[in-house]
Amino acid sequence: MDTRQIIGWNLRRLRVAKGISQERLALEASIDRAYVGRVERGEENVTVATLDALASVLSAKVAELFVEPAKNAKPTPPLRAGRKPKLEG
Template sequence: MDTREIIGWNLRRLRVAKGISQERLALEAAIDRAYVGRVERGEENVTVATLEALANVLGERVAELFVEPAKDAKPTPPLRAGRKRKPTA
């Protein structure tokens, strides 16, 4: 796995763990949603400033995006599609 793929793997892992959509992450980091998708797929060379913005939204240190996954790690499943249901009273 190259560095771009490691960053993408961790970005998706952290984002899904926090229940944040790509759209929400992009909005709060002030970047394009399609760009977030390309970063998660390892298709972009991300700047340090962008990594910092993404990490800040996720409440993580930038270093967390560089942690190499275990050899037997399974890909993170996507978030459930659609809007979250409002709680009923």
């Protein structure tokens, strides 16, 4: 796995663990949603500033994006499709 793929793997893992969609992550990090998808697929060379913005939204350290997954690690499943139900107030 190259560095771009490792960053993408960890970005998706952290994002899904927080229950945040790509769209919400992009909005809160002030970047394009399609760009987030390309980063998660390991298709982009990400700047340090972008990594910092993404990590900040995920309440993570930038270093967490560089942790190589275990050899037997399974890909993170996607979030459930659709909108979350509105909470009754």
